[in-house]
Amino acid sequence: MPEVKLFDSERKIMECLWQGGEMSAKELAEELEKTVGWSKPTTYTVLRKCVAKGAVERMEPGFRCRALVSRAEVCRQETDELIRRNYGGSADRLVASLLGGKKLSAQEIERMKKLIEELE
Template sequence: MELLWANEGATAKELALLAADRTGWNKNTTYTVIKKLVAKGAIERSEPNFVCRSLITREEVGRDEARKVLRSFFGGSVKMLFSSFMADGTLSAEETDELRKLIDEHGRKKR
């Protein structure tokens, strides 16, 4: 998807060439990935020349992946996720303050 987002509207052939340069994939591998992404509704491929366009944003993918990590490693608990970051010192004081502000804003919106 990163390749497509950076080259929105590229043809499947162009994406295959870019993927070969970037990852060493042969064109059939790229075409298979494109076909699977079309089937999942992540991209559309249109004629002529099999022009590819993304149907999902990087932000949507990020949210979906974050939810998967949350479920897989933290039992769906946001509290456990943040506790793990605080326990090992990953969060800076600035990030902690920013998170407090986000949580406060979210709380006000929920009321």
């Protein structure tokens, strides 16, 4: 799957689809009006952008929509971009930045050790 870069507004559409599964554009508009305060035209505009990017599939009849990329894939892409842009592609520098100066509990240290062992 090619990378799909999502703006915050597009991410709101995706969150609805990831939580609710397949939805009609009308259902999306109603949900986003309640949760974000968007008008129907705003939702439809952002939804069209998601379709154009290949993140959402539009199906007829009824302008039904479903996510074509998973939350996990989007998170992986965004994390990879963060590491590349801010840490020179070095994941260990990201981890060092996240942990810098923090006191970890014994449980947290143990979980990190297990993660590292699984990656080896």
